[in-house]
Amino acid sequence: MRLASTFLWVVLPYSAMVLFVAGHIWRYRYDKFGWTSRSTQLLEGRWLAWGSNLFHYGALAAIGGHVLGMLIPTQLTQAVGVSEPDYHLISAVAGSAAGIACVVGFVILVARRAYFPRVRRTTTPIDVATYVLLALLIGLGLAETLAVNAFGGGYNYRDSVAIWFRGLFILDPRPQLMATAPIIYQVHAAAAWLLYALWPFSRLVHVWSIPLQYIGRPYILYRRRYPALRR
Amino acid sequence: MRVKAQVGMVMNLDKCIGCHTCSVTCKQVWTNRPGTEYVWFNNVETKPGLGYPRRWEDNDQWRGGWELDKRGRLRLKAGGQLQKLLKIFWNPNLPTIDDYYEPWTYDYETLITAPLSERDPVVRPHSQLTGKQMEVKQGPNWDDMLAGAPETAGQDPDLRGIQDHVKFAYEQAFMFYLPRICEHCLNPSCVASCPSGAMYKREEDGIVLVDQDKCRGWRFCVSGCPYKKVYFNHKTGKAEKCTLCYPRIEVGLPTICAETCVGRIRYLGLVLYDADRVLEAASTPDEKDLLNAQLSVFLDPEDPEVRAQASRDGIPDDWLEYARRSPVYALAMRYRVALPLHPEYRTLPMVWYVPPLSPVVNALEGDGYEADPDDVFPAIDMMRIPVAYLANLLTAGDSEVIKAVLHRLAAMRAYMRKRQILDETDSEVARAVGMAPPELEDMYRLLAIAKYEDRYVIPKAHTELAQRLSEQPGTCGLDFEGGPGNCGALPRPEESLNERFMMLRQLPVVGPEAAGK
Numbered sequence: 001m002r003l004a005s006t007f008l009w010v011v012l013p014y015s016a017m018v019l020f021v022a023g024h025i026w027r028y029r030y031d032k033f034g035w036t037s038r039s040t041q042l043l044e045g046r047w048l049a050w051g052s053n054l055f056h057y058g059a060l061a062a063i064g065g066h067v068l069g070m071l072i073p074t075q076l077t078q079a080v081g082v083s084e085p086d087y088h089l090i091s092a093v094a095g096s097a098a099g100i101a102c103v104v105g106f107v108i109l110v111a112r113r114a115y116f117p118r119v120r121r122t123t124t125p126i127d128v129a130t131y132v133l134l135a136l137l138i139g140l141g142l143a144e145t146l147a148v149n150a151f152g153g154g155y156n157y158r159d160s161v162a163i164w165f166r167g168l169f170i171l172d173p174r175p176q177l178m179a180t181a182p183i184i185y186q187v188h189a190a191a192a193w194l195l196y197a198l199w200p201f202s203r204l205v206h207v208w209s210i211p212l213q214y215i216g217r218p219y220i221l222y223r224r225r226y227p228a229l230r231r
Numbered sequence: 232m233r234v235k236a237q238v239g240m241v242m243n244l245d246k247c248i249g250c251h252t253c254s255v256t257c258k259q260v261w262t263n264r265p266g267t268e269y270v271w272f273n274n275v276e277t278k279p280g281l282g283y284p285r286r287w288e289d290n291d292q293w294r295g296g297w298e299l300d301k302r303g304r305l306r307l308k309a310g311g312q313l314q315k316l317l318k319i320f321w322n323p324n325l326p327t328i329d330d331y332y333e334p335w336t337y338d339y340e341t342l343i344t345a346p347l348s349e350r351d352p353v354v355r356p357h358s359q360l361t362g363k364q365m366e367v368k369q370g371p372n373w374d375d376m377l378a379g380a381p382e383t384a385g386q387d388p389d390l391r392g393i394q395d396h397v398k399f400a401y402e403q404a405f406m407f408y409l410p411r412i413c414e415h416c417l418n419p420s421c422v423a424s425c426p427s428g429a430m431y432k433r434e435e436d437g438i439v440l441v442d443q444d445k446c447r448g449w450r451f452c453v454s455g456c457p458y459k460k461v462y463f464n465h466k467t468g469k470a471e472k473c474t475l476c477y478p479r480i481e482v483g484l485p486t487i488c489a490e491t492c493v494g495r496i497r498y499l500g501l502v503l504y505d506a507d508r509v510l511e512a513a514s515t516p517d518e519k520d521l522l523n524a525q526l527s528v529f530l531d532p533e534d535p536e537v538r539a540q541a542s543r544d545g546i547p548d549d550w551l552e553y554a555r556r557s558p559v560y561a562l563a564m565r566y567r568v569a570l571p572l573h574p575e576y577r578t579l580p581m582v583w584y585v586p587p588l589s590p591v592v593n594a595l596e597g598d599g600y601e602a603d604p605d606d607v608f609p610a611i612d613m614m615r616i617p618v619a620y621l622a623n624l625l626t627a628g629d630s631e632v633i634k635a636v637l638h639r640l641a642a643m644r645a646y647m648r649k650r651q652i653l654d655e656t657d658s659e660v661a662r663a664v665g666m667a668p669p670e671l672e673d674m675y676r677l678l679a680i681a682k683y684e685d686r687y688v689i690p691k692a693h694t695e696l697a698q699r700l701s702e703q704p705g706t707c708g709l710d711f712e713g714g715p716g717n718c719g720a721l722p723r724p725e726e727s728l729n730e731r732f733m734m735l736r737q738l739p740v741v742g743p744e745a746a747g748k
């Protein structure tokens with residue numbers, strides 16, 4: 001039991017972190033050519049319009065929520081005057097909206113991939129692994145928000161899961177906090193680490209390329225053939 | 232004034248025979264790979280017709296290129312930078328593969344493996360996207376020679392305003408071919424649309440390229456180009472486009488499409504332009520003034536002031552000589568017979584076209600009767616429809632410009648006929664189109680005789696720059712003054728280039744070397 005819990009809540013997270021960082025460095029150095037969103041809009045556009053927009057806007061909102069929930073301690077939200085029940089209400093409503101958009105979008109994306117032979121043919125094994133893990137994460141995340149917090153008794157993950165999570169980063173791993181969390185949170189966390197391990201080797205690298213530098217850039221770019229000789 | 236050099240192209244549409252050799256050779260060299268089956272950097276369309284991708288010219292739909300906002304400022308038609316980022320998850324203006332065509336191949340193996348039978352075995356088309364058997368419904372050149380025109384050609388965006396007058400009955404129809412490549416624009420909206428900054432225009436020769444390592448597949452360049460000349464490789468997830476065959480241009484060779492052109496319709500040469508005035512020209516309020524605005528950005532290579540500034544801006548001296556002899560500059564600026572394709576897209580395109588006289592001439596010719604050049608002249612003014620059509624294609628609808636160009640071409644024919652048959656010099660006909668007899672003769676040599684060395688006047692890239700780069704610290708630490716000597720193995724750039732381009736040796740000498748002989 002202890003061994004399993006050490007593996008799941010200490011070894012797995014740290015291995016995933018190492019793979020995540022080293023993998024990105026490796027991919028960036030040796031596979032810039034493969035670094036892309038691998039858009040399939042050329043092959044199918046109508047379903048993608050709904051699927052991609054709902055999924056991405058939902059996912060980005062949900063990720064924003066994670067950052068808030070995981071990195072900001074309870075004391076801080078209380079210090080700025082948001083009480084614990086208020087916090088739960090806000091997170092339940094906003095989280096549900098984002099989650100539902102994300103889930104609907106994701107279902108459309110997966111259905112599209114399965115349904116259109118043109119798109120299906122472009123799907124790689126890494127894609128399949130990505131979709132499976134994403135499906136787990138999104139599904140469980142939504143179940144936590146809806147079933148446990150909104151309609152169930154509620155579970156204050158910020159006093160267990162979140163402390164364990166932050167502990168990993170300050171080199172104070174406390175696997176026992178996770179071992180007692182509800183199973184749904186356990187699977188969620190494990191799947192998340194697996195996804196991070198897979199991330200650098202999947203199409204998800206496109207997330208880091210969000211082209212914010214485009215804003216305010218001059219429209220026309222010139223380049224010399226031999227940049228080192230710029231006068 | 233900031234002088235830049237641009238390699239431009241002119242195509243003489245009167246001489247295009249629609250053989251598609253350019254398309255095929257380009258495809259063999261650049262796009263016969265998985266992911267680019269449907270991609271034709273060079274394609275030849277029949278006009279009037281829908282083109283490839285279908286109705287690409289309708290930028291009310293695709294929103295490629297630039298437009299002016301209410302205050303007269305230039306902006307991307309598809310929306311600015313923030314708007315683009317908000318639409319990044321799904322690009323509302325992207326054509327899908329069916330707007331091009333579903334690429335296919337045949338199961339050729341059945342020809343060999345089919346059992347013995349009464350009838351010959353047949354190969355069936357198979358989709359290169361799904362691998363499944365398919366029915367071919369569309370191709371890259373589906374309306375070749377006005378095929379299906381009575382039903383479809385009416386939707387050609389260039390027929391705007393004249394639909395009711397164009398007849399596709401056999402006797403009344405007119406048509407010509409339009410070969411298309413990337414325009415290597417002075418104000419490229421593809422570059423402006425790329426959020427990653429992967430697309431760029433080369434300082435030295437103006438060639439527009441996609442950096443494959445920086446492209447992240449956001450696919451805005453594909454919709455941003457009003458000519459639909461950036462393509463999405465569905466295998467690599469990256470954008471690709473016509474390279475103007477830069478590896479050939481750099482060693483002074485014409486592009487593949489030009490080199491293999493059977494009709495000898497293509498010209499390649501330098502144009503000097505003022506990079507500081509590009510934005511101003513592209514922002515010209517009236518679309519019909521865009522042609523002259525673009526011409527005014529071009530700089531006269533004979534002008535000493537231009538030459539001095541060009542040198543200061545780093546343009547090598549031999550390039551200035553090439554600019555002087557540029558057939559592109561001659562046809563566009565000196566003789567004013569070449570026109571930009573759809574100047575109203577405001578990208579300041581650099582592949583220009585000599586409009587065809589054939590729609591007019593053909594209408595005059597009956598069976599076995601050849602049109603008299605003297606009849607052609609007045610006919611140009613009477614043939615409202617082909618002229619208006621050409622105007623929609625090349626001058627943002629200004630028929631007067633088309634007429635003036637066609638008059639010049641007709642005058643050249645009339646003049647040369649007298650010259651060659653009667654040995655008379657008809658300066659009257661030359662004057663009528665505002666040209667001097669020697670100019671008409673020069674134009675004739677360039678357009679009709681069209682010698683290889685006159686068509687392609689391409690300076691070599693200055694690879695000694697690369698040499699200097701390799702001499703920079705870090706490459707050969709031994710090669711300093713008083714040092715033990717060089718590292719030995721580095722070939723001089725000329726040598727390695729010669730190795731790679733063996734065909735160089737068989738080519739006629741072009742450029743100042745030839746002029747000096």
Ligand code: HEM
Pocket residue numbers: 037038039040041042048052056059060063109110113204206207208210211319320321448449
């Ligand atoms: C941060 C900014 C992001 C940007 C700019 C972005 C952009 C894109 C684009 C352009 C595509 C291609 C859509 C097409 O087929 O045309 C795509 C696909 C995809 N993105 Fe993102 N994305 C972002 C964040 C994310 C995140 C956070 C996730 C998930 C964790 C994600 C997961 C995916 C997946 C799974 C696909 C494939 C969809 C499919 O074709 O089935 N993206 N993204």
Ligand code: SF4
Pocket residue numbers: 412413414415416419420421422439455456457458459460461472578
């Ligand atoms: S024609 Fe070429 S340079 Fe011009 S916008 Fe299109 S792809 Fe870019």
Ligand code: SF4
Pocket residue numbers: 256257258261272273412413472473474475476486487488489
């Ligand atoms: S210039 Fe080269 S790449 Fe471009 S269309 Fe011609 S042959 Fe193809």
